[in-house]
Amino acid sequence: MKNTSLNKWMPSRDEFLTPVDTIIDRFFSEAMPAFGNEFGVEFFGNNSYPKVDVTDHQDKIMIVAEIPGLTKDDVSVDLEQRVLTISGGKREIKQDDDVRYIRKELKRSSFKRSFKLGDNMKVDGIEADFNNGLLNVTVPKREKDEPRKVKIL
Secondary structure, eight states, X not given: OOOOOGGGTSOXXXXXXXXXXXXXXXXXXXXXXXXXXXXXXXXXXXXXXXXXXXXXXXXEEEEEEEOTTOOGGGEEEEEETTEEEEEEOOOOOOOOXXXXXXXXXXXXXXXXXXXXXXXXXXXXXXXXXXXXXXXXXXXXXXXXXXXXXXXXX
């Protein structure tokens, strides 16, 4: 008798959501160009892990990445040429030889997600905090130049 398990024909979570992530990324870069330009070209990349919330405040941008199952030693936040990169990976969990997976969905591979910061971001004041599987990165904004008048002599 053939195995008629639903797992054989149902797409995995990542196979299902990656096209949705791509559509959302395209929306932010094309349909809302003013929003995307404030943060630089391709601020919202097509990579989908780790999942992030990015919020715009008057004086800063906050990036919150959900990275469950890792410690702060497993995660890195780097800045190079105005590109902020969140990366890391989980060590492989050793299994007994006699264990057979029925389903394996937990992410154990390394990951990397980058954000290009626009000129209005102050890169020397970036702060990061990792607690309970949430990475919080704060990127301060530069103060806007106030319009001024120059007196002609």
